[in-house]
Amino acid sequence: MKRRAILAGITALLAPRSLIAQTPSRDGPRRLGVLMGNLADDPVGQSYTASLMQGLRALDWREGANLRIDWRWAGGDPALFDRYATELVELGSDVLLAQSSPSVVALRRKTSTIPIVFTMVTDPVGQGFVENLARPGGNITGFSDFNSLMAGKWLEMLTQVAPPVARVAVLYNPATAPYAGLMMRAVEDAAPSFAITAQSAPCRDAAEIQSVMAELAREGRGGLLVLTDIFTIVHRDTILASAAQHRLPTVYFARSFTTAGGLMSYGIDYAELFLRSADYIDRILKGASPRDLPVQQPTKFELVINLKTAKERGISLSTTLLATADEVIE
Structure with a gap:
């Protein structure tokens, strides 16, 4: 260029x-x-x-x-x-x-x-x-x-998988994401529209990440939402490995997770x-x-789906979700 x-x-x-x-x-x-x-x-x-x-x-x-x-x-x-x-x-x-x-x-x-x-x-x-x-x-x-409208899109994506998600755990570290309250409020406000229960899942180390996912898998019909946070970025490999182990439908905030083997992402x-x-x-x-110099807000978003991961975990994705993806990894 x-x-x-x-x-x-x-x-x-x-x-x-x-x-x-x-x-x-x-x-x-x-x-x-x-x-x-x-x-x-x-x-x-x-x-x-x-x-x-x-x-x-x-x-x-x-x-x-x-x-x-x-x-x-x-x-x-x-x-x-x-x-x-x-x-x-x-x-x-x-x-x-x-x-x-x-x-x-x-x-x-x-x-x-x-x-x-x-x-x-x-x-x-x-x-x-x-x-x-x-x-x-x-x-x-x-x-x-972050734009608050992103929260609704994250939850909507989790309702377009089979089996459908009924409960969503929202993963972040309170120490590195002091803004998580704002994001949780946006998620909780959007949740009733999708018949989903959202719960906060604060984690401070790899062991807590694994514990949250194991509990979510035991309860059934659980899904995971990973928030933007330097903690989740640094612990990307742990999060991806644990989500794969427990076959959890997961939405990430950035394409870097999806290209590394995560199920799907929506973000900037x-x-x-x-x-x-x-x-x-x-x-x-x-x-x-x-x-x-005004603070710039996000205006462009991308939805990325890893279809290979979905097939490996036995997760079905709706044709509507696939049709709206900006990129499908096969």
Whole structure:
């Protein structure tokens, strides 16, 4: 894809370029600090950073030339989030990119002046990161990953399997998903429409994940909904293996779970969020203030089904569900 085409794609839905001031005068390369929540060797996390780099190159930023990037990977470890946030601030970053809520929490403890662009964050207003979506105020803005309408779609998908799901356990870690209450309310509000009972299933380690799924399987007609959370991302393999062991119908928030063997997913394209975040980084490096850059809400969603997994587990999927999928893995 040519550079102009890429640039057009990542800026089409963003705020007007009139927000951008002239590039401040400064000798030498600018400095970007990136605090990732994934493990460093996670291919999915690497695909996100590749998208970020694609976006930056489209805007004429070159790592090692006019831009220095300091990468940190916390792997879901609270101590590492705090340690790496301190390092990135002390390195004198011009702008910081924060993947996931724990990254934002750690960075905002260390600085109230260095601009922070977040991505893969749910309910930034409720978490106190920004004053409002249109005018964030302060030094933080970015890209949110949740729309309450997603909850209804997740439950609807679980009603289109045979045998049908009657109870749904919603898996997340309260420590890394403080916004889970908002998502649970959306799920509980939608549940009666589908004759489903939804229950919270907080987990803090691999053993609790396995215990939740074993209990769900024993009770029968159970399904699982995995929320967006750096904990579920880091424990992806454990979740996938346990869901396969107990043959549970499961809906995930991201295609990365489905392509790795999960049953089905509905959510946004997270790699695209990183691609689009390059535009806000560019604007800030050229003088724009985060307080004037509106928080972007998700508008494009994708439904992915792993038909191979369904057949292996003896799960039948409705023709309607298959027909509406953006991708069917066979």
